[in-house]
Amino acid sequence: MEPFRFHLFVCTQQKPEGVPSCPASGSLAVLGALDGELQAHGLNREVQLTTCGCMGLCDEGPVMVVYPAGVWYRRVQPSDVSEIVTAHIGKGQPVARLVWNDAPAMKAMAVEHGEKFREAMAARDRAGVLPDRLDQMIRGYMPSRCLLTALELDIFTAVGDGANSAQVGAKINANARATGMLLNALVALGLLSKSGDDYKNTHEAARFFVQGSKDNHRNGLLHTANIWHRWSTLTDAVRSGTCVQSEQEEKPEWKRNFIAGMQRNAKDRAPLMVKALGASNSKVRRVLDLGGGSGAYSIAFAKASPEVRCEILDIPEVVPLTAEYVRQAGVSEQVTLRTGDMLKDDFGSGFDIVMLNAICHMFSEEQNRDIIRRAYRALAPNGRLVVQDFILNPDKTGPQQAALFSLNMLVNTDGGASYSEGEYTQWMKAAGFAEVCRVNLPGPSSLVVGLRK
Numbered sequence: 001m002e003p004f005r006f007h008l009f010v011c012t013q014q015k016p017e018g019v020p021s022c023p024a025s026g027s028l029a030v031l032g033a034l035d036g037e038l039q040a041h042g043l044n045r046e047v048q049l050t051t052c053g054c055m056g057l058c059d060e061g062p063v064m065v066v067y068p069a070g071v072w073y074r075r076v077q078p079s080d081v082s083e084i085v086t087a088h089i090g091k092g093q094p095v096a097r098l099v100w101n102d103a104p105a106m107k108a109m110a111v112e113h114g115e116k117f118r119e120a121m122a123a124r125d126r127a128g129v130l131p132d133r134l135d136q137m138i139r140g141y142m143p144s145r146c147l148l149t150a151l152e153l154d155i156f157t158a159v160g161d162g163a164n165s166a167q168v169g170a171k172i173n174a175n176a177r178a179t180g181m182l183l184n185a186l187v188a189l190g191l192l193s194k195s196g197d198d199y200k201n202t203h204e205a206a207r208f209f210v211q212g213s214k215d216n217h218r219n220g221l222l223h224t225a226n227i228w229h230r231w232s233t234l235t236d237a238v239r240s241g242t243c244v245q246s247e248q249e250e251k252p253e254w255k256r257n258f259i260a261g262m263q264r265n266a267k268d269r270a271p272l273m274v275k276a277l278g279a280s281n282s283k284v285r286r287v288l289d290l291g292g293g294s295g296a297y298s299i300a301f302a303k304a305s306p307e308v309r310c311e312i313l314d315i316p317e318v319v320p321l322t323a324e325y326v327r328q329a330g331v332s333e334q335v336t337l338r339t340g341d342m343l344k345d346d347f348g349s350g351f352d353i354v355m356l357n358a359i360c361h362m363f364s365e366e367q368n369r370d371i372i373r374r375a376y377r378a379l380a381p382n383g384r385l386v387v388q389d390f391i392l393n394p395d396k397t398g399p400q401q402a403a404l405f406s407l408n409m410l411v412n413t414d415g416g417a418s419y420s421e422g423e424y425t426q427w428m429k430a431a432g433f434a435e436v437c438r439v440n441l442p443g444p445s446s447l448v449v450g451l452r453k
């Protein structure tokens, strides 16, 4: 039985550059147009739109199939989509000029393609060619470096509503020839478009990378650009077992970008965490936010309940930045700031919640055990310690993001790492917490919560 009135499959099989494929012929644009058109007609609840792998008809792409009748379309373009939705989905009349119903020819093409493909793969294997997956992993830094350089140079803001390479080069005070090369690469990466000599931002680039745009992420992403330099020291860090000092951190804008990066990660997660802790309607009155950074989590607590008072402890260089975020959020009455060192200073007492959001990965096991012991003492009876971080599986080989983040802490700190749920549980139990549980949030990090009886 078909759960949907129609089921549309659009081939989006990626293939190496130069090899015919549906994405190379524009299937991703067709997919986007179909999604938009179905939504516009209010059909997305009765029509399922699904991507699929290669169907062996790559020279005739973009290929799509409409079930339950099994109508095959070839060479579909975004400009055809409105007609397909109106005629086929709306009135049950397939668009004849795009339908491909020569079943014997299609089958022969698909079978021949499959045989050739398997033969080519076997030949590559025999010749010892590096698999594409490994090759892409090796060169993965190239697109990343291109985009980070574009952000560092504020290229997208310089492109604005449209500019040629000389104009962009002059605006960012860079060499015109090299600027042109970077702009062309950004077109190849789908972040700019080019018409004649003029470049334009794509919709995404204009939205996320241009100064002044409401959703601009550039400031937060510049933190990732700073971290990139640290990652280039990974080989030495693995040899020595700890981070290799870099001049980078001394630059004054480093901390501002760092805290903007923290804010970027935290602002959508913070209300989810407050909700997960059931803190908006419970007896939570006093919250201690150790290393509060941009204050996003304290701000979310304060906004969830006017009864809550939060105290943020952070280092002297960061607290003035925290103060800006707290003031902008309009919660200065509820959120107080304290300058200090969480590795040494007294935490105070009587808190209902002590938060360690993205903190434990900065420190060694010994330092974390000590912080957790002192956090226990700072809690009121029935108070909770909340650790939020990337949590590793017991054997520490995944999730991938947590395992990679562990190396991020190797290149950035003296003794930091990602830790497993078992380690956090053990440290909390040793500190006296009666119950410890894990709470998963959407996204890459989770909570480990300890209850002081």
Ligand SMILES: C[S@@+](CC[C@H](N)C(=O)[O-])C[C@H]1O[C@@H](n2cnc3c(N)ncnc32)[C@H](O)[C@@H]1O
Pocket: 262, 263, 266, 290, 291, 292, 293, 294, 295, 296, 313, 314, 315, 318, 340, 341, 342, 343, 356, 357, 358, 359, 362
């Ligand atoms: C990775 S950020 C996390 C910020 C915030 N908790 C969040 O999740 O968005 C780490 C924070 O800890 C602060 N920090 C680092 N070492 C500290 C220390 N010894 N004492 C107090 N704060 C510290 C940093 O300044 C920074 O704000």
Ligand code: FES
Pocket: 011, 012, 013, 020, 021, 022, 023, 053, 054, 055, 056, 057, 058, 061, 063
């Ligand atoms: S890539 Fe789409 S049919 Fe082969």
